[in-house]
Amino acid sequence: MKKTLIGFTILAAATVITSAQVKPGATATDVATYTGADRMEKLIAGAKKEGSVSIYTSLQQADIGKLGDAFEKKYGVKVIAWRAGSEDIVQRSIQEARANRNTVDVMETNGPELESMHRENILLAVKSPYLGDLIGPAILPHGEWVGTRLNVFVQAYNTNKVKKEELPKTWEDLTNPRWKGRIGIEQEDSDWLAGIFADIGEARARKVFQDIVRTNGMSVRKGHTLLTQLVVSGEVPLALTVYNYKAEQLKKLKAPIDWFVIGNAIARPNGMAVARKAPHPHAAVLFYDFELSPEGQQIIANLEFVPTSRKIDTPLNKVPMKFVDAKVAIDEYDKWKGLYRQLFNIRGS
Structure with missing residues (x-):
C-alpha cells in the first residue's frame, strides 16, 4: 500500500511539473511557437514555476516599473529589470549570447537596436495571439521583434x-x-x-x-x-x-x-523581443503577450507613449x-x- 501511495505521489508530482510546461523540457523555441488551446494556461503555470523574468530595457525606470508592477500583480511572477541605453543593451546581449551566458529573457528598446540583435541571430519569433491587433509597421517580416510603441x-x-x-x-x-x-x-x-x-x-x-x-x-x-x-x-x-x-x-x-x-x-517603432535562449521562456513569452495585450498597451498609453495596438485610442496617434x-x-x-x-x-x- 505504501509503495502504491509513493508511486502515485511521484506520478502526480510529475504530472504537475509536465502540465506547467508546453512540453517536458521545453525550450524557448517550443514555448514561443506553441499555439495550443491551452497556451495561456501553460504559459502562466510555467512562468509561476520559473518565478521571474529578466528584462533589459531602455525605458525610464518609472515607466518599466509601471509595466512590471502590473505584470507581477496579475501573474505573481517577479520582473527583474536592468535599465541602460539602447546601445549598451545590444552590446551586453550579444556578448552574453556569444559566451553562452544566457541571463536575459526579454529585450525592450529601440527598433534599430532590436533589428541589430535580430541580425546577430539572438532573438526568437513569438506566435502571439495579440499580433493581429497591431498596426502594420509594428510587424516585421522576420517576426523576431515587434513594435510595442512609437x-x-x-x-x-x-x-x-x-x-x-x-x-x-x-x-x-x-x-x-x-x-x-x-x-x-x-x-x-x-x-x-x-x-x-x-x-x-x-x-x-x-x-x-x-x-x-x-x-x-x-x-x-x-x-x-x-x-x-x-x-x-x-x-x-x-x-x-x-x-x-x-x-x-x-x-x-x-x-x-x-x-x-x-x-x-x-x-519609428520601438519594441521588444524574446531572447533565443531565454532562461525563463514561459515567463518571457507571458510578458511579451502582456505588453501586447489591450491591458499592457493601455498602460503604455497612460504613460503618454504611442501604443501600436489598434484597440487603444489615444490622441497621440491621430496625427x-x-x-x-x-x-x-x-x-x-x-x-x-x-x-x-x-x-x-x-x-x-
Missing part, C-alpha cells in the same frame, strides 16, 4: 515665447527671419532626416534645411529629454525633433510646452505619420549621419 518626432514650442498663430505651417516658413536664433534640434536624429527626405523629396528637403540654417541658424543639443526641457525653459523656443509623448507628459504637468506637426510626423524603416537606420546610417551633420553644421565625432 517614437513620433514632432515639433514643440514654448507657449510663453511663441504664439500659436506664429507657428510654421510648412518647412519653408522656418526661413522667415523671425525664427533667427530660436530653433533647435537633437544632435543625432539622422533617422528623422531620412524620413523627411522620403516624405517631401530630396531636392526640397536639402534646399529648405540649408536655407533655414543659413538664415536663422540651428541650436544643436544632445538628448531628447534635454532638448524638451530647453523648450520648457524657453532657451530653445521651437524644437524640430521632440518625441510627442515627452512633450505631452510635460504639458500635463502644466509646463509651458505644446506640440504640433509640420506635414507628416516622422515615426498623419511617415514611418522610418529600422533597416534604413542601420544600412544607411553613415549616409544619413553624414548628411545630418553637414546640413546642421555639427562638428566633432
Whole structure:
C-alpha cells in the first residue's frame, strides 16, 4: 500500500511539473511557437514555476516599473529589470549570447537596436495571439521583434515665447527671419532626416534645411529629454525633433510646452523581443503577450507613449505619420549621419 501511495505521489508530482510546461523540457523555441488551446494556461503555470523574468530595457525606470508592477500583480511572477541605453543593451546581449551566458529573457528598446540583435541571430519569433491587433509597421517580416510603441518626432514650442498663430505651417516658413536664433534640434536624429527626405523629396528637403540654417541658424543639443526641457525653459523656443509623448507628459504637468506637426510626423517603432535562449521562456513569452495585450498597451498609453495596438485610442496617434524603416537606420546610417551633420553644421565625432 505504501509503495502504491509513493508511486502515485511521484506520478502526480510529475504530472504537475509536465502540465506547467508546453512540453517536458521545453525550450524557448517550443514555448514561443506553441499555439495550443491551452497556451495561456501553460504559459502562466510555467512562468509561476520559473518565478521571474529578466528584462533589459531602455525605458525610464518609472515607466518599466509601471509595466512590471502590473505584470507581477496579475501573474505573481517577479520582473527583474536592468535599465541602460539602447546601445549598451545590444552590446551586453550579444556578448552574453556569444559566451553562452544566457541571463536575459526579454529585450525592450529601440527598433534599430532590436533589428541589430535580430541580425546577430539572438532573438526568437513569438506566435502571439495579440499580433493581429497591431498596426502594420509594428510587424516585421522576420517576426523576431515587434513594435510595442512609437517614437513620433514632432515639433514643440514654448507657449510663453511663441504664439500659436506664429507657428510654421510648412518647412519653408522656418526661413522667415523671425525664427533667427530660436530653433533647435537633437544632435543625432539622422533617422528623422531620412524620413523627411522620403516624405517631401530630396531636392526640397536639402534646399529648405540649408536655407533655414543659413538664415536663422540651428541650436544643436544632445538628448531628447534635454532638448524638451530647453523648450520648457524657453532657451530653445521651437524644437524640430521632440518625441510627442515627452512633450505631452510635460504639458500635463502644466509646463509651458505644446506640440504640433509640420506635414507628416516622422515615426519609428520601438519594441521588444524574446531572447533565443531565454532562461525563463514561459515567463518571457507571458510578458511579451502582456505588453501586447489591450491591458499592457493601455498602460503604455497612460504613460503618454504611442501604443501600436489598434484597440487603444489615444490622441497621440491621430496625427498623419511617415514611418522610418529600422533597416534604413542601420544600412544607411553613415549616409544619413553624414548628411545630418553637414546640413546642421555639427562638428566633432
